[in-house]
Amino acid sequence: MTAPAAPPGSRTPSWAGVVDAVTTADATFGLVSLVIAVIAILALIAVLVLLGRQRREVRRANDLLDLSRELRHRYDALQAVTKEGVLVVSLGGSVLDISERAAAILGVEHDASVGRHLTDLPVVLVNEQGLSMNPAAVLGYRTGRAGYTVDSQLVGVLLPGAPGGGSQARMVQVASQLVAAADGDAPAVLTTLVDVTGSRQVEAALSRSEMQFRVAMENAPIGMALVDLDWHVVEANAALAELLGTTVEALRGYPMEALGTPESRASERLEVDRLLGGGQHRFSIEKRYQRADDHLVWVVLDAALVRTASGEPDHFVVQVRDSTESRLQAEMLTHRAMHDPLTGLANRTLLQEVLQSVLEQPGVVDRVAVLACDLDGFKEINDRYGHAAGDEVLVHVAGVLRAATARRGTVARLGGDEFVVVVQDIDGPKAVFEVAAAIHAGLAEPVRVARRRLPVAASIGIALAEPDTIQGGAPTLLAAADAALYKAKAAGRGRTEVYDQSMAKSSSVDLLRELSEALDADELVVHYQPIVDLADTRVVGYEALVRWQHPYRGLLLPAAFLPLAQEAGLAVPLGQFVATKVAEFVASSPDRTTWVSVNVSADQLGDGEFATTLLAEISRHRLMAGRIVVELTESSLVASGTRIRHELTQLSAAGVPILLDDFGTGVSPLSYLRDLPVAGVKLDMSFTSGIPDDPTAGKVVRALGALARELAMVTIAEGIEHAEQAEYLHRNGWRYGQGWLYGGAQPASATLGAAPPATGLAPRSA
Missing domain, CATH: 3.30.70.270 (Reverse transcriptase/Diguanylate cyclase domain)
Structure with a gap:
């Protein structure tokens, strides 16, 4: 095929140029297409990214919505069971939210209240005095609020429907607080409402009951007191204060036990412990209380334990009734039935009861x-x-x-x-x-x-x-x-x-023969009763007391044979025997400071035999002066002659202290203290037994103690049975003491094995 002819005047291109042009166009087109494709891909990616983000935002929004619904559900559930109502109000006074409980407390409808202004709500508020209050001022925002503090007040909400067509008040505790803004929203007022009508009624009832009890207690004709669990007076009435001769203020905080006499405190404490332990619900005891003027009155104490709602002990309610007159009347009738009307002494009936009661107690032998x-x-x-x-x-x-x-x-x-x-x-x-x-x-x-x-x-x-x-x-x-x-x-x-039943078996001559043989057969023993320092109760000495360990009659006390020994002329040999045993005891004692006193009667003095024996034994055992002491009874000195006084002077000059026993009971004690070489006195137990209850005995004890101290003499009190007696004696100047409180007389072996170290000083001759 031939190519068409070129138009006139034109340049006919070459094939190479055409090819180049086509190639260039293709290249340009391809580049554009590539760019478009890249842009499309990028756009698609962007769209996908946006779609993914949108999906996440939607998912997140759904989650938040679900969470919001869950929180709202929990919020509604919480408000349904809580006793507190919640009200949310804007700063302008509009109701943003209200719980069902808050609506019920205020007497409004929930749905009809949201979005309305506080002043439009059918709410009537009054203060504690009954005056009307503006709901917006109570439930909403108040100007002048400092920050986000909480304001709380008690208001009354009047609700219709009271009997008689009136209105009834509901007492409400209101607490308001600003809540912070979120996401640009304006702050709001959060108000909580608590219905306290029931608790206020209970408080009012309790207040009325307390007032009634207080009025009844204050005007009661008998003593009354509220006592804590430690048995201390919390509150008392005027009748109790008058009974005790004091004031109500002085009784507050005072221990109940301290109101009574010491001997009744243990039994009272036992009754209180039984109450606290649940052993009984109340108790009643009769006891003596000591008035502020030291006079004693008889009272009947009734106590009941008050417990809390959970059963725990809370306090005691105590009544104290004066029973002095009724007690005296009962005692008078009992006394007339049990006593001789002429002399006031016990009669035969009381004597039989007393003696039988005494004999039924343990340890009556020799007591x-x-x-x-x-x-x-x-x-x-x-x-x-x-x-x-x-x-x-x-x-x-x-x-x-x-x-x-x-x-x-x-x-x-x-x-x-x-x-x-x-x-x-x-x-x-x-x-x-x-x-x-x-x-x-x-x-x-x-x-x-x-x-x-x-x-x-x-x-x-x-x-x-x-x-x-x-x-x-x-x-x-x-x-x-x-x-x-x-x-x-x-x-x-x-x-x-x-x-003595042995009189039916042997004559007095035989008994005298047995006592004479007892001296040779070592049947006579010496026991030792401790003498202590009343300041610290440490043993400082002993009193030697002779006993007869009879072959078939057992251990005989001095009263069973000493009179017989005096009649038989055995008093001096007996005294020499005791002096020998005491010297041996003192020499064998590991403590070189204790001393032992020997009882000596007038029958054992005057011929010099006792003094000679005692001084010889002191010399033989090389005993320090003052470790053996001679005790004389006042009654034995009534007929004392010059030879007895000469012998006492001889003993005193040799370093043997002389104590006057049974001090205060004999005749002319002042002359004995003046004329005899006495280094100390020993208070007779008849005075000790009377203290501290007998005021006369107390005066005698103080007087005799003062007299002995004035003469710089050692003072010893015997017959101490109770700690109160020891404390009284020590407080009134008596230095040493002995008696059942510190132990009875024990054999030498037991005494040496149990004697603690002594720190007291032995009596010294004046």
Whole structure:
């Protein structure tokens, strides 16, 4: 095929050029297509990215929507069960949200309230004084609020429907707080509402009850108190303060136990502990209270424990009733039924009860004795001077027996001129002989009846509480005393006899022979009773007390054989025996500061034998001066002669201190302190037994102690049984003491094995 002819005047292109042009066009087209394709891909990628982001945003929005729904569901559930209502209000006062509980508290409809202004809600609020309040000011935003603090106040919400067509008030605690804005929203006011009507009513009821109880307590005619669990007074009324002679203010915080006397505190504490432990719900006891003026009154104490709702102890309610008058009346009737109307002593009925009660207690052997007393020639007084004179004599004798007993037992009149004394003492035999001696001494002075002076004497029979005499109880022991009294009256006027069953087996000559043989057979032993320093109760010395270890009668106390030894003329050998044993004891004692006192009577002095033996034993054992002390009874010095005083002076000059025993009970003690070489005194146990309850005994103790200290003498008190007695004696200047409180007399072996180191000083001669 031939090519067409070219038009005239034109340049005919070459094939090479055409090819180049075509190639160039293709290249340009391909580049454009590539660019378009890249752009399309990029656009597609961008679209895919946007689609993915959109899907994530949609997914996130759905999750947030689900979370929002869940939170709303939980919020609604929480508001359904909570007692608090929640109200959300804008700063402008429009209700943004209100819970069902808040709507119920305010008395409005939930759906109708959202979006409305607070002032448009049908809510009537009043303050505690009953004055109307603006709901917007209470529930909404208040100008001047500082930051997001919480404001709380109590308001009343008046609701219709009260009985009678009126309205009832509901007490509501309102707390409002600004809540911070979120996502650019304006802050809002969050208000919580709590219905406190019920609790306020309970508080009002409790307040009324408390007021009623307080008025009743303050105006009660008997003493009342509220007491805490520590048994201390929290509140008391005027009646209790008046009963105790003090003020209500002084009673607050005061221990209830301290109101009573010391002897009743333990039983009271026991009753309180039983209440706290659930053992009982209340208790009632009768006891004595000590007024502020130190006077004692009898009261009946009633206490009840108040517990909390959970059953835990909370406090006590106590009533205290004055029972002094009724107590005195009851005691008066009891006294009339149990006492002799003439002398005021116990009658036969009371004596039998007392003696039987005493004998039923453990450890009565050697601690109890019965003394039967019958007047000599009383029938002649009645026949010659009449029964009126006889009554005066009986009253006088009753006083002598009381004084002689010195609170160590019970004195009774059985009828006519028959009297009985039941003696109770740590050392019963010693005490009963002291009582008998005091009775004879008291009757030595004639009785003044009108213008006459009538001599009166008594025969006395003594029965000691021993295994044989107490088997049959009170009647057996009284019969033994009567038998001894019969023997005393048969022997003559003004005598004392001791009942002893061995009298039926052997004569008095045989008994004297047994005592003489006992000295040689080493049947007599010495026991030692500790003497302590009252300041620290450490042992500083001992008192030596002789005992007879009889072959078949057992251990006999001094009262059973000392009178026999004096009648037989064995007092001096007995004293020498004791001096020898005491010197051996002191020499063997590991403590070189303790001292031992030896009892010496006037019968053992005067011939120089006792003093010679004692000084020889001190020299033989090389004992330091002052480690053996001689004790003298005041009664033994009444008939003292110059030879006795010379012997005492000899002992004192050799370094043996002399103590005056039974100080305060004898005759003319001042002359003894002046004329004899006395280094110290020993207070008689009759005064110790009376303190601290007996004010007279207390005065005597203080006076005698002051007298001895003024003369620079050692002071020892015997017969101490209670810590109160020891404290009283120490407080009133008595330095040393002994008695059942610190232990009874023990054998030498037991004493040496148990004696603690002593730090006290031995008595020194004046």
